[in-house]
Amino acid sequence: MRLTDEQIAKRIAQEFPDNSFVNLGIGLPTLTSNYIPAGRTVIFQSENGLLGYGPRAKPGEEDSQLVNSGGEFVTLLPGAAIVDQAEAFVMLRGGHIAIGVLGALEVSEQGDVANWMVPERGVGRIGGAMDVATGVEKLFIAMSHTTKDGKPKIVKNCSYPITASKVVHTIFTDMAVIEVTPQGLLLKEVAPGLTPVEVQASTEPKLIIAKDLKEIEL
Amino acid sequence: MRLTDEQIAKRIAQEFPDNSFVNLGIGLPTLTSNYIPAGRTVIFQSENGLLGYGPRAKPGEEDSQLVNSGGEFVTLLPGAAIVDQAEAFVMLRGGHIAIGVLGALEVSEQGDVANWMVPERGVGRIGGAMDVATGVEKLFIAMSHTTKDGKPKIVKNCSYPITASKVVHTIFTDMAVIEVTPQGLLLKEVAPGLTPVEVQASTEPKLIIAKDLKEIEL
Amino acid sequence: MSINKVVQSFEEAVADVFDGATIMFGGFIGKPGSPTNLIRALRDKGVKNLTVVTNRCGGVDLDMLFEARQVRKAIASAPVPASRKPMSPFEAQYLAGEVELEIVPQGTLMERMRCAGGGIGGFYTRTGVGTAIAEGKEAKRIGDKDYILELPLKADFSFIRAHKADKMGNLTYWRSQRNFNPVMAIAGKTVLVEVDEIVEIGALDPEAIVTSAIYVDRVVKIPRKES
């Protein structure tokens, strides 16, 4: 089977350490905030200067001046703090954020990530992605394993313009959990029912199979 | 006559524009805050992050956590704001402060100022002086015209280690008001009863006498 | 305290903005922190050949300036939305070669503005190393890491939005409205602010003021119905 976006998000959320500060990119990464394991405290930081934002505001209760970096109307949790956007990036670039989660168009064998531009469009959008990718302690990628046409998004070298070089820690897809190591891409977990051979078939670079390879727990 | 410190301070205070932000060094410069002309608003900024500090606290009413950059217990005026010390220097270095007033050991003909170290002591103190001298819009120097031994403190070249190069706008002493211009030192005002010749005799570089030379008004 | 930076209309606030000016616009995404009323006044004034510094080149606010063809160049971080449809006026004009774009990573944009306002000549960042952003920039190895040199970015005007202002121009913000605004207040030569509320000098807590009056030139109150 292939995981749903929610299942990818749930898997990623298990990696957030207790009492950690985490930055989530828009789209799939944002979903992870719904799956924090019980008893664990994770504080979400967003580029626009929020620390400790909470769930989306209920319809009718939105504050027109309170959005997260995805533009969603959110709430603030107890202990929240607000800083200006320059200081939000001091946090991001200075390694104060334990984990950043970004979506991607491609990830390379060396841990390069491309997510800011599809050249055919003629114009891209960087936002905070280059800073997050470069600055956080651990960068996670959350994405579908292949394109809509079934082509690998995990590649030997990125064909799209890269966002940052040699920065990805672990890739979480609908097929697998793959860690970027100095020796190469380490296949650590596969989606239930998938074999390493099937994952390899959808992945351009050669995968190293972890000795303790397991199924992704859902 | 030679002016008192209070008279020098009073003369300088007349130069502060209405609605301006001003930074005062310790010692003589601090005295200027007592002589703001009536009807004029001047806001004092200090390196430790105060904007809009007021007169010294009355004895017994000091707040142990509220001092200006000279370590004096002060008060806050309405409209005061507090920033951290990094932002205080964004203001100082970024040209947001209209006027800075510093004391000095020496000032050179080119507008160099020396005020951080007497080599005989073997150790100096810079504090915010280099940043103030380099960053403010206009740098005023407030000092005695000569040393205790009667030697000129306005010199061709500083003998003490300099604080900043080519930064002084105007020098206010107990003998004169002298502007640093591209053509040289322009004697604009003399203390009541003094002649330009007397001022020149206590000054190492050649002074240009202003056409509209006048006595310092007290 | 005789200082009073309050002006009575948005029209008056933007009166001295000139053709060819570089203007920074607060706001991050959507409504929070966007100086919508000042932007509308600028549109109505009709100045041309502007360079705009902004997170996005659009939204209900900045779209106005592109629609009126007042913009020559944009310096932005996320100039276009993720989705191409419907195409924004900026994107159409950019693809047609009618508007220039300098795209800047958001953290670099913030820091370049702060440097301009703080008298820093430039700074080395790892952001953008090995990417298209590094092209033409000085590279330097410091310690065991690679950096690129980024230069200050200043503006003739900053248009910002805050929550409360006192009459001398001290500002507080509400929630994510803060975003780019305090940094642009530092980086702009002339700083115009629209606020929900104007209070007397002394009414704001000195500990809670985010933007000091030192940076602020003009303050306009947003009419209640539009706030």
Add this chain to the structure above:
Amino acid sequence: MSINKVVQSFEEAVADVFDGATIMFGGFIGKPGSPTNLIRALRDKGVKNLTVVTNRCGGVDLDMLFEARQVRKAIASAPVPASRKPMSPFEAQYLAGEVELEIVPQGTLMERMRCAGGGIGGFYTRTGVGTAIAEGKEAKRIGDKDYILELPLKADFSFIRAHKADKMGNLTYWRSQRNFNPVMAIAGKTVLVEVDEIVEIGALDPEAIVTSAIYVDRVVKIPRKES
């Protein structure tokens, strides 16, 4: 919220400070913002060969560390008072060649700390150009001005003082207590804070928090009589 960074004693707070550590100390001049109780605990612990980063190398607080000969090197802006008499323990030890000194202009010190905390590799400043401070530093002309390159300054520990903390470590300051403290909170790897008051999570206004909990590791309450 399960986060609780409160520790019960100053002794416990400084327990892992090691010989040879680099430590930043908040405070500008005199009492405001000086983490006096943490410094006393450090003196009692007796670690040696410290590098201290501070505005002044003395006062009733830091004098303790020099008197106990725990300091190998000082990085400071105004290391000595204006008057030489009475001579501080630092000045005596420095003149005797027993302590090293790196003197740094105050704005440069601030910015070097912020850079370290913000992942910046270095920055160009005009401060110090043409002075003894520029010796050995890279010079660069940018536009029509001369600059020197200054590099980040980080620390193993920052000892800071604040007014209120919530249990997760968000901080507010009172008056000129703020000074170096928020910047040192950003630049220190492990950040210890002494405060007048510890409140529940959620009790501080999110708009008025100056130092975010993200930087803070341990919080200790100052006994009332000493506050």
